[in-house]
Amino acid sequence: MVLHLSEAEVKSLLPMGECIDILEGLFRQEAAGQVERMLTQEFAPPKGFFRLKSGAVYAANTAGFKIYGGGRGRRMIFLWDLAEGLSGILDAVALTQIRTGALSGLATRYMARPEAATLGIIGTGKEARTQLEAMAAVRPIRSARAYSRNPENRRAFADEMAERLGYPVEPVESGKECVGDADIVVTATGANDPVLSGAWVAEGAHINAIGATTLFRRELDEEAITRSSTIVVEHLPTAQAECGELIWAATRAKLRWSQVRELKDIVTGEIPGRREAREITLFDSIGVGAEDVAVAIHLIDRAKSLGVGRQVDL
Numbered sequence: 539m540v541l542h543l544s545e546a547e548v549k550s551l552l553p554m555g556e557c558i559d560i561l562e563g564l565f566r567q568e569a570a571g572q573v574e575r576m577l578t579q580e581f582a583p584p585k586g587f588f589r590l591k592s593g594a595v596y597a598a599n600t601a602g603f604k605i606y607g608g609g610r611g612r613r614m615i616f617l618w619d620l621a622e623g624l625s626g627i628l629d630a631v632a633l634t635q636i637r638t639g640a641l642s643g644l645a646t647r648y649m650a651r652p653e654a655a656t657l658g659i660i661g662t663g664k665e666a667r668t669q670l671e672a673m674a675a676v677r678p679i680r681s682a683r684a685y686s687r688n689p690e691n692r693r694a695f696a697d698e699m700a701e702r703l704g705y706p707v708e709p710v711e712s713g714k715e716c717v718g719d720a721d722i723v724v725t726a727t728g729a730n731d732p733v734l735s736g737a738w739v740a741e742g743a744h745i746n747a748i749g750a751t752t753l754f755r756r757e758l759d760e761e762a763i764t765r766s767s768t769i770v771v772e773h774l775p776t777a778q779a780e781c782g783e784l785i786w787a788a789t790r791a792k793l794r795w796s797q798v799r800e801l802k803d804i805v806t807g808e809i810p811g812r813r814e815a816r817e818i819t820l821f822d823s824i825g826v827g828a829e830d831v832a833v834a835i836h837l838i839d840r841a842k843s844l845g846v847g848r849q850v851d852l
Contacts, residue, residue: 539849543841545629551840552633554671557640557833558647564595564832565644565805572597575773575828578780583608593828594620595835602831604630615834626838627850630830637833638825639668642746645770645821646722647676648804648811650744654721657682660713660733660757661726662695665748669724670699670707677722682707685716686727714738725749725757732783736761744812745820747783756783758822763787766820768812769798773826780824 543551567573574594581588587607594601599620606613613634617626646654654677659666662684673679682699684707686692692709700707710716713733717723719740727733727749736759739745745766749757763769763783771777777784778795787793801821804811812819841847 540624540627540852541838541841541847542627542850543629543837543847545632547841547846548628548630548837549632551837551846552636552833554636554640554643554668555675557636558643558672558675560833560836561637561640561644561829562805564829565802567595567597568828569802569806569808573828575776575826577776591825591827591830593826593831595828595832598835600625600831600835602834603827604634604830606630615830617831617834617838624852626834628834628837630834633830633833633837634825635665635668637829638665638748638823639672641772641823641825641829642669642724642748642821643672643676644805645746645801645811645823646673646744649768649770649819649821650677650722651742651812651815653678654744655680656720657722657724658685658717658720659683659724659726660685660716661724661749662686662692663726666695666724666726667699669726669746669748670703673722673724674703674705679703680705683710683716683718683720684708685710685713722746727757728755729757730755732756732759732762734758734762736763736765739765739818741816741818743818745818747820747822750782750822751824752780753782753785756786758783760787760790760792763820764792765818767817768819769793770801770804770811770819770821771798772801772823772829774798774800776824776826777822781822784822
């Protein structure tokens with residue numbers, strides 16, 4: 539019998555603050571050599587795409603993978619107890635959205651100025667919503683501005699998030715106006731060409747860039763990267779293979795990969811997330827399988843303790 543969790547059950551069991559703490563624990567385990575990550579495996583079918591992200595969390599004696607692409611947008615995670623076999627199956631659209639927000643929240647916890655209170659976000663899709671939730675979980679956010687190309691979408695997003703989070707969210711008409719003097723800048727788009735110019739970013743800002751998750755995507759221009767004195771990724775080999783904007787900058791001699799550090803080094807204090815108040819810091823994320831696995835392990839354990847989910851006879 540294998541426990542299956544639906545999208546609704548995942549949402550009910552995974553508060554944002556808790557997810558941030560799960561990921562912090564994961565990166566500490568990784569620093570201790572207890573986590574293994576693999577590069578994304580991608581197929582090229584005649585139409586669309588199909589991806590597999592995998593990882594292992596040895597402290598929990600569990601490995602697993604997430605598969606997605608096609609199938610009406612469905613994502614699934616499969617967990618494998620290394621002693622007992624298949625141990626969990628989870629629907630993972632909501633899990634991915636919450637985990638992506640939590641990852642930015644964790645980076646912000648260590649890299650943004652403690653007093654950071656204003657936020658600018660470019661992109662107003664579903665993952666943008668969890669980005670705002672995560673920022674509010676780790677910093678005393680007082681206000682936010684939001685920009686996307688569709689005026690109706692950004693107005694609806696601003697109204698929804700202001701009601702949900704309890705602080706004003708203003709829809710604005712340009713990316714420049716959006717990020718202006720913001721303490722925290724988030725890009726959450728599927729753009730192939732930059733939506734954020736480094737010239738717009740204020741001194742002392744922290745940037746979370748979450749959309750450049752494949753080789754040909756870019757959210758940040760070269761100046762946004764060159765102005766960032768601390769650049770952090772989850773997993774350097776994955777970033778070198780998949781993070782379009784960093785690859786673009788490196789191939790044009792605007793970035794040396796030796797400048798880029800991993801989040802585990804920030805979380806454990808190996809290097810500081812921020813050296814001074816005026817510097818610009820950048821967290822550029824891809825999403826790596828071990829993160830999904832760690833969150834899924836927690837969800838399956840919690841569901842068992844609460845009697846949530848359904849046992850599937852395989």
